[in-house]
Amino acid sequence: MKKILKYTLASLIAISLANCTSDFEDINTDPNGISNESLTQMNNHIGGSFTPMFLNVFNVTPAWNFQLQQNLLGDVYSGYMTPPTPFAGNVNNMTYSLVDGWNGFPWSDAYGSVMPFALDIKNAVALGGDASGEKFVHLANIIRVTAMHRVSDIYGPIRYTKFDDFETTGEYDSQSEAYQAFFTELGTAIDELKAFEDDAQFAPFDMSSLGGDIAMWRKFANSLRLRLAMRVVKVDPALASAEGEKSLSSDAGFLEATDMYINTGFAHPLTVISGSWGDVRMGAEMESILEGFDDGRKEVYFNPAEDPALAGAYKGIRMGIEIEAKGQYGAHSSIGSVVDSETMQWMSAAEVYFLRAEAALRGWSNAGTAQEHYENGVRASFGQHGVSGVDAYLADNVSTPNDFVDALNATNDIAYPSDVTIAYNTSGTNEEQLEQIITQKWIAMFPDGQEAWSEFRRTGYPRIFPVVVNNSGGTIDTDVQIRRINFVENEVNTNGDNVAIAVGYLNGPDNGGTRLWWDIDGSNF
Template sequence: MKKIYKYLLASFMVIGFASCTDDFENINTNPHGITEESLRQMNNNVGNEFGPMFLNVFNVTPAWNYQLQQGLMGDVFSGYMTAPTPFAGNVNNQTYALVDGWNGFPWSDAYGNVMPQALNVKNAVDLSGDPNGAKFVHLANIIKVTAMHRVADIYGPIRYTKFNDFATTGEYDPQDVAYQAFFNDLGEAINALEAFEGEGQFMPFDMSNLAGDIALWRQFANSLRLRLAIRISKVNPTLAKTQGELSLANNAGLMESSDMVINTGFPHPITVISGSWGDIRMGAEMESILTGYNDDRIETYFNPSEDESLAGNYKGIRMGIDISAKSEYGDHASIGSVIDGETLTWMTAAEVHFLKAEAALRGWSGAGNAKTNYEAGVTASFTQHGIGGVTEYLADNVSIPADFVDALNSNNDIAYASDVKIAYNDAGTNEEQLEQIITQKWIAMFPDGQEAWSEFRRTGYPRIFPVVVNNSGGDIDTNIQVRRINFVEGEVNTNGDNVSTAVSYLSGPDHGGTRLWWDTGGPNF
């Protein structure tokens, strides 16, 4: 985005509209004027609600919306990317001066285009009285959980279990309550959809590569359940193990040989943000890890730097440094062919293998062997991106992440704080093995910075560099780094009492330095 501020007024308006409690009755009242004839066309009525849901787990258009939903949050906080643009005089998210006008978009996208649509599906099915319509409710709930766990992992407490009732729709759930509801919705969907396997009614409305195959949707939901089980493994190991083992044993299977990809019909928004606007570049951590490992995925993830002085090297930018103009770092490595086309990935087979690797490390039944799963995850990632040489890569027990050297200012240089290697060390401590698993998982999930940021907050891996410039006013500790985003202004202004209650569910003040429920800050084992 060349001038991000021309969108800020629109941002406030969108957030206010999506969050305003004055609109709760419209959102939560059953549809009116539905005739018997239209009920016979329920599939189309219901199907029309899925498009907005598919396009707003990640908002794909306009590109500036994605940039505010994810690009200037998870994508940069994770170490994946850094903006060379000093927005607002370099007083912005990257220097921990969290910008309310930016940070409400994950909320407004979810509450404007996911939660109401899922409710509309439920209402239409309830009105129809057709028991076969239940499959649409369960499919909508799978997408809803996909979207809403990401929202919860940004803010903490969210409006979820009480959203469908007008009297309570403005009330928040503590994050642990929301997660239990996620597990409930996924479990019900996985079990109930088995009866609908082989039916093709969802095919016309499915924007994913699953092409309406209910068996594959069960598999995706089961894989998502495993992701969420691992997410809470430190804060509630008993529930995590229970839910994880349900996934590992379920006849739905896991998504181990294919990725979950959405065919959006729009260019990936990062192609605009990186290519047309020049507003995002390789992160310093990506440079350190990929170049240190001599990892050929770098050629797919990034383009060589255009700055002639960098001699075609892949050069990243450290987040939270002193930047006065885009021209300083604008010719560093841009985002590569991984974002070509009109698709967007929700989950990869590689991630599932890494989830199983950690589950095995934690002793969960049915997870298999940690090393075997780790190597399968790396292999799946190489296969996904058409990269050869994985056998040699997995045997490398020498290469380590490189120290970062800033191309322009040595004050930004920093040593990588670990000598974590590629070849799996199954004789290492659980902590050492986990660092290997999460580091490779982090590489494989690119460019989904939201998931990468969540995993960094949960585990401390990989080693994300602290900012040099911290404009948080003391709210965010430089070394602990940003942990969450504060509640959005539209909610504070229109749903203030419930926001106050939601703040009481947090472990500290409503700012970016307060940890989420699953972000314990304690040891991983």
């Protein structure tokens, strides 16, 4: 099996290099005398390898690929959205009968269009022999970590540190090993890219809102490091604080006035999935929280229900209920103007403020004050979406999430199990303050359900309603809820020995009820 993986990857790289790097032989014969023409050609080749990486952290086209990579996984498990469509007779991911044919797409997108092209960039720079090319390796690593931490947060162990070696490319890292590699690569990139802050060679290839500005890429990498540091805070508090405090003291700074998004050139896939196909609608938790808080962002995130009986209300669907036909709930609230552009958000400035708020709550050095960052996060989110009334919103210490009432079936009604409020409560317990921080972060990160699902699993916030129908056969506890996705069927069939080792890294069987390494039950403090 290693030989199959070895030669498949070798062929991919050989084809890429043969098609794109005809000047490498000349470059290698005179590494100290690279012409401007050769350097331009080399950079163009490197730039071409960035494109599939940018377009596959989230696969934006075709829309059905995104639906399987993200929408029928993190988007629904986060409480953001629910399909009105009873796929496969309502025996599907939403009712915990995990569909292998769906759930392999996060894996195939990453290993088909992210990891190989990061390796192409690394090889091209090595063959070029120009030390300044190392900036491209560091930038590729930032994108690779952005993509692969999401993959790891779905499955757990992944193929990462040994991927670039043909002899070991099929071998897995434990999630702990993968995260340590993420921290190492981000730290190196943040440090080494400082020397290239005035370098503009990445600008023609950068599909992001950062416009090739290396100083801004350092901010993004530093913000991403803080995200991942917070992810491991329960399983390894010492590692979390060490990495988090590196970010908090770094001269790179954070995303504060700029949101990190990709200009894809394609319509956001949710405009197709929700608007054209009618396959996803507002989640019940979104209705409870946004309506209970009278949150103006609901008018950007969702459209009023089209069902005349709902009189223009914003109406959601609870995940994992009995749905007989698409027409039952299809006229509930569809996704709104938040996705009406050719961009895909990777990280908002608002999220970073909420990360800093939690860092302050945990007493990390150089974190500032939790309330200030919390309020700045809410302000950043309101500003991002052009919503007014933020001062009154932040002063509201009365409003709480609504109980959920199903418009068609009272069996699905459920009380919201918390009285969390908006105005920051500095006298609250750590858990109470954290629930406020994560609830507002959850609102602000919409529509990135994968990151929201990860934060729910880490913290238990905001409160996500359990399914009514559980078709898991007992592998997923209804109250504990789904914690991960089982390993990819194709990997099991073609790389079985290594998958068996990876299963050994889990703290339980290879199913959706087993917690990830960083997903620790119990108190957050």
